Amino acid sequence: MMGRSTKYLMSMGELKRKDHSLVFRNDKGNTYIPIEGIKEIYCLNEVSLNTKLFQFLSKAGVTVHFFDYHHQYCGTFYPKEQLVSGKLTVMQAQAYMNKRMDIAKAIVQGIAGNIHQVLYHYYKHDRKDLKPFLDWLRKDVPVYLAKDLDSKQVLFIEGEIWRKFYTSFSSFLPADFVMNKRVRRPPDNPMNALVSLGNSILYSKTVSQIYQTHLNQTISFLHEPSESRFSLSLDLCEVFKPIIVFRTIFENVNNRKLQVEKHFERKLNYCLLNKQGKEIFLSSLEERFNSVFQHPVLKRKVSYKTAIKLDAYKLIKLIVENKPFVPFSVKELK
Amino acid sequence: MKVTGTLVNYYFHCKRQCWLHANKINLEDNSEDVRIGKILHELRAEGNKNSEIAIESIKIDKLTPDYLIEHKKSDANIEAAKWQTLFYLKILKDKGIERKGKIQFDEKNKQEKTIIYVDLTEDIEKRLQELEQEIIDYCSSATPSPAILDKKCKRCAYYDYCYI
Ligand code: SF4
Numbered sequence: 001m002m003g004r005s006t007k008y009l010m011s012m013g014e015l016k017r018k019d020h021s022l023v024f025r026n027d028k029g030n031t032y033i034p035i036e037g038i039k040e041i042y043c044l045n046e047v048s049l050n051t052k053l054f055q056f057l058s059k060a061g062v063t064v065h066f067f068d069y070h071h072q073y074c075g076t077f078y079p080k081e082q083l084v085s086g087k088l089t090v091m092q093a094q095a096y097m098n099k100r101m102d103i104a105k106a107i108v109q110g111i112a113g114n115i116h117q118v119l120y121h122y123y124k125h126d127r128k129d130l131k132p133f134l135d136w137l138r139k140d141v142p143v144y145l146a147k148d149l150d151s152k153q154v155l156f157i158e159g160e161i162w163r164k165f166y167t168s169f170s171s172f173l174p175a176d177f178v179m180n181k182r183v184r185r186p187p188d189n190p191m192n193a194l195v196s197l198g199n200s201i202l203y204s205k206t207v208s209q210i211y212q213t214h215l216n217q218t219i220s221f222l223h224e225p226s227e228s229r230f231s232l233s234l235d236l237c238e239v240f241k242p243i244i245v246f247r248t249i250f251e252n253v254n255n256r257k258l259q260v261e262k263h264f265e266r267k268l269n270y271c272l273l274n275k276q277g278k279e280i281f282l283s284s285l286e287e288r289f290n291s292v293f294q295h296p297v298l299k300r301k302v303s304y305k306t307a308i309k310l311d312a313y314k315l316i317k318l319i320v321e322n323k324p325f326v327p328f329s330v331k332e333l334k
Numbered sequence: 335m336k337v338t339g340t341l342v343n344y345y346f347h348c349k350r351q352c353w354l355h356a357n358k359i360n361l362e363d364n365s366e367d368v369r370i371g372k373i374l375h376e377l378r379a380e381g382n383k384n385s386e387i388a389i390e391s392i393k394i395d396k397l398t399p400d401y402l403i404e405h406k407k408s409d410a411n412i413e414a415a416k417w418q419t420l421f422y423l424k425i426l427k428d429k430g431i432e433r434k435g436k437i438q439f440d441e442k443n444k445q446e447k448t449i450i451y452v453d454l455t456e457d458i459e460k461r462l463q464e465l466e467q468e469i470i471d472y473c474s475s476a477t478p479s480p481a482i483l484d485k486k487c488k489r490c491a492y493y494d495y496c497y498i
Contacts, residue, residue, distance in 0.1 A: 083358075083360070084358065085357055085358035085359050086358065087357040087358065087359075088357070088358070088359055214358065214359050297497055297498060298493075298494060298497060298498065310494060310498050313494060313495045313498050314498055316359070316495070317495070317498070320359070320477060320478070321477050321478070321480075322477070
């Protein structure tokens with residue numbers, strides 16, 4: 001159904017090993033999932049698993065991400081073989097001491113650049129009121145970031161970029177999808193529900209991509225290393241949010257593929273996608289992760305998912321070889 | 335650190351590759367085919383013991399009464415394969431096992447297999463000793479030498495990392 005190597009489990013059920021295959025059993029019966037094709041499993045509902053299954057998944061190198069009822073990320077099961085390099089970990093910690101601000105600023109600059117690219121599309125299609133924000137992103141943000149800043153100040157600039165971005169939605173989205181205010185736990189309106197789920201999936205994908213490198217997931221630069229078990233994922237997923245999560249949301253909303261009346265469940269104090277809404281959104285998100293572009297340096301087709309791993313490589317290169325870190329930018333693809 | 339046959343091979347093939355590998359930044363086995371192959375191999379081997387011979391840090395493809403046989407998938411770097419095999423011969427000799435080396439290049443698309451024979455001499459043993467120290471020194475240096483794009487890079491597991 002969706003991307004070859006990713007399986008989303010959206011209904012309640014039980015996941016088991018059967019010979020050399022996985023079986024997912026729910027009230028509709030058994031679905032067989034051949035293990036060779038699978039790299040990641042997302043459990044977006046109550047799924048029962050046992051240790052025998054975990055041993056099997058570990059052998060096959062499959063990661064499993066768990067989410068709670070509100071689609072918040074809960075945790076990840078990792079296969080045992082992890083790539084570790086003591087030397088790199090030591091150097092990564094040194095980079096935290098010596099180059100933290102350079103990396104944090106590069107990420108924030110990357111967010112501003114990619115938001116600019118995404119919004120420029122609407123500006124070209126006659127949303128001229130976006131102009132002041134676009135100018136601010138292009139001219140002012142780099143000036144702020146060139147100053148001597150501490151981590152709180154860099155985070156403040158980042159916060160401003162997102163806040164202004166959310167406010168800008170009113171100029172190109174239907175009124176019922178306007179965000180007002182970002183509310184996370186639990187999301188209070190349809191837009192917040194989409195952003196929460198989209199960001200959680202992107203975050204877990206980033207965890208999986210970093211897992212394929214030797215970076216230490218706890219040492220982060222923009223976010224405080226204490227923020228989460230995988231705070232480096234918080235860092236590296238940022239520049240991809242506008243391009244992967246928000247572009248997918250905007251397209252689905254503007255093409256009326258996702259509609260407030262049809263695809264959401266509103267309760268007194270929260271709002272979530274319903275089953276159909278989840279299916280639509282997750283499959284278009286997955287499609288975006290797997291879509292490819294011609295990479296200007298590697299001179300071959302690369303998927304957005306791989307682009308996340310390539311950003312991790314760039315970070316290793318900064319850490320090991322002092323090559324300036326410039327995160328993924330949609331602009332350089334053109 | 336411990337010098338392995340793979341490191342000796344890489345040192346001749348590309349020093350940068352040797353440094354990255356020695357510092358455990360190993361990006362091999364990332365491709366989809368390799369991953370699937372590994373999974374199937376793991377599943378089949380469930381319960382069975384591995385049949386490869388491993389002595390200390392070296393894994394030897396095959397040992398006959400006369401030869402240590404090393405298989406290579408391509409003859410792209412004969413020099414590297416030679417020194418790797420010689421390195422193994424030396425380790426065996428130090429253990430009291432004397433053999434000659436036979437390197438077999440089993441290239442998929444080629445009819446004829448190239449076979450190369452190598453043997454230890456006093457000079458070679460001396461060179462191997464120096465080599466080991468050279469590799470240790472190089473791999474302990476702070477950073478690897480920069481990547482120089484070359485035709486060998488096309489097939490290298492570090493390609494993405496080196497050129498990104
Ligand atoms: S890609 Fe080229 S430079 Fe980089 S490690 Fe491989 S052979 Fe060496």
